[in-house]
Amino acid sequence: MKIAELPFVKEFVRLCSIGDAQGFHERNGGNLSYHMRPTEAKAVRGILGAKKPGPWTDVDPKGDVAVPGLGGEWFLVTGSGKFFRNVAYDTEASVAICELDKEGAHYRVRWGLRDGGRPTSEFSSHLMNLEVKDRLSGGRVRVIYHAHPANLIAMTYVVPLTDRDFTRALWNTMTECPVIFPEGVGVVKWMVPGGREVAVATSKLMETYNNVVWAHHGLFCAADTFDNAMGQMETIEKAAKIVMLVLSSGRKPLTGISSDGFLAIGRMYGGDIPERFL
Ligand code: 13P
Ligand code: ZN
Secondary structure: OOHHHOHHHHHHHHHHHHHHHOOOOOOOOOEEEEEOOHHHHHHHHHHHOOOOOOOOEEOOOOOOOOOHHHOOOEEEEEEOOOOHHHOOOOHHHHEEEEEEOOOOOEEEEEEEOOOOOOEOOOHHHHHHHHHHHHHHHOOOOOEEEEEOOHHHHHHHHHOOOOHHHHHHHHHOOOOOHHHHOOOOOEEEOOOOOOOHHHHHHHHHHOOOOOEEEEOOOEEEEEEOOHHHHHHHHHHHHHHHHHHHHHHHOOOOOOOOOOHHHHHHHHHHHOOOOOHHHO
């Protein structure tokens, strides 16, 4: 069996193609990571045999990021500067399977990036988010997906950049929203992308949320499956589109979903609607 034929690789590639078709990934915009299960790492090791790994490299080019909670784990991740459009077309050149050292401070490429390169410039955010989610979910949450959906980015120019304002605006667009993200969304104010600072800010919010907005940039989603990661991205972008359509209509909304309505949805679907958003 070839590595590109392994089920988790196929699902990873499929998400990239769907994201591209959705228009979420201009040029090299966005990135995706998957925390591989021990059985999946074992299968890859078996296929690789005696193939020499790449050199150990700092997780963050500045050398100031470590995820000890994920030491020794394996990840499938998109390459920096690689286009989502090309992941299905030439998987081995566009993505990498990386192994972390015991301290979680260095990685080495075991497969992929055939023509050179390194994992996404947001590798620090991906790993720090995965570390938080691994701890909180007992290993259930394994996918981190970052994209640049247009309406959500537009929203970050006209809605106050707070968790409460974004959560309420998005929940209010479609009844399904508080079902899909009952915990709300977090918002990171504009920051320079790549590296530790934005990774620390995002992973702190991932303690509370599964979806974190980056002002004037995009969205990070954390999920247990590729389907759910894409489902969250699509739902939030569609909700943002409705926010922008309503704002663009120039009409003052006549109605919306009440706080009691959100609470009733929480009761019906078992989601805990946080008091601070009501
Ligand atoms: P990479 O090509 O390094 O993944 O960067 C794309 C991006 O979206 C940065 O936030
Ligand atoms: Zn980005």
